[in-house]
Amino acid sequence: MTRLLAIDTTGDFCSLALKDGDSVYESHQSMPRQHARQILPLLEQLFAESGWARTSLDAVVYGRGPGSFTGIRIAAGIAQGVALGADCGVIPVSTLQTLAMEASHSNPEIKTLWVALDARMRELYVAQYQVDQQFPWLQGNEALLKPDQLPDAPDDETFATTHLVGNGWQTEYGFSDAWARFVTRQPPLLMLPRATWGAELALALLKQDASVKVSPEHALPVYLRDKVTWDNKPKVGE
Known part of the structure; x- marks a missing residue:
C-alpha cells in the first residue's frame, strides 16, 4: 500500500485527496482565487475526516x-511543507496528463487524447496522448500555443477513437475550420484536474519508475509561459 496526499490548485478548483488502496477521502471545491486562504483549513478537515496522521504519508x-501561476506555486509550496513535516517524498504530476488519465478511464475505446486548458491571453496549454491499457503516454511535448499553431486536426480515419479533453476547446480564440468542425463533431470532455486522478496517475508513474518520487526541495512548479518565443517552444505531437 502507498498512502498519498494529492493536491491540485492549478485552476478554479481547490482539489485535495487522501488515498491508500481503496480508501479515498476527497475535497474538490470550486473556489476561484481563494486557494491560498482555504487550502489549509480544507486540508485539516480532510485529515480529521480520515483519522490519518500526516506522518503516515508515503508521498x-x-x-x-x-x-494558474499562483495556483501552481500554492500546490508546490503546500506539498513541500507537508512532505518535509511527514519526512516523505513528493511526486509532481502534469495537470494535462491528470486530465488524460481520468479521460482514459472513462471510455475503453479512446486511443488518442488531445488535452487543452485555457491559458488566457488567447492561448492554450496543449498536449497529445496515446492511450495504452488506460495509461496516457505523452506524444511530443506539452506546449503553450495559439489556436492557429495547433497541428493538423485528426482525420476521419481516427475520428472515432480520438477525444478532446479540457476547457481550452470551449474557448473562442479562433480555431482553424478543420479543428472547429472536429470540436463540433466530437464535443470535448470539459473536466478540470482532480486530485484523486492525480493520485492515480502518480501510482501508475511509480510502477513505471520509482525515481518520479523526489525529495521535498524538488517540489517545483512547471511554467510554459516563460518560453517567450515560438521558436523555443516545444511542438505538440512530434
Missing part, C-alpha cells in the same frame, strides 16, 4: 502545472 502528489 505528497501535487499538480505541477501547467495552469
